[in-house]
Amino acid sequence: MALSAKQRKQLKALAHHRKPVVQVGNAGVTAPVVREITLALEAHELLKIRLPGVERDARHALLQQVCEATGAEAVQEIGRIAVIYRRAKKPRLKLPE
Numbered sequence: 001m002a003l004s005a006k007q008r009k010q011l012k013a014l015a016h017h018r019k020p021v022v023q024v025g026n027a028g029v030t031a032p033v034v035r036e037i038t039l040a041l042e043a044h045e046l047l048k049i050r051l052p053g054v055e056r057d058a059r060h061a062l063l064q065q066v067c068e069a070t071g072a073e074a075v076q077e078i079g080r081i082a083v084i085y086r087r088a089k090k091p092r093l094k095l096p097e
Helices: 005-015 031-044 056-070
Strands: 020-023 046-050 073-078 081-085
Touching: 005 046, 005 073, 005 081, 020 031, 031 046, 031 056, 056 073, 056 081
Parallel strands: 020 046
Antiparallel strands: 046 081, 073 081
C-alpha cells in the first residue's frame, strides 16, 4: 500500500507529538525487535521508532528492513527518529483518499 502525499502529510501531523515506542539497538533488526514493532503497530497503527546512531545510509537501510519485516510503510525519517504506519485490521486512523 503506497501512501499518497496527502496521507503522508496527515500521518506526519498525527505523529508529531508522539514519543518513540521502540528502540532499535546496535544489533540491528532482530526477531525480538520485529516482534515488538509488530505488537506496537497492531495497537497503534502509527508509531515512532528510534534508530541507532550510525551513518545516515545505515539508518535508512535499517528502516527499510523494519518496514519489510513488519509490512509497514515508512512515513518520515528525521535523524534517528522514524515514523512508520501499517493499517490495522480495524483501522482507528482515518486517512484522506
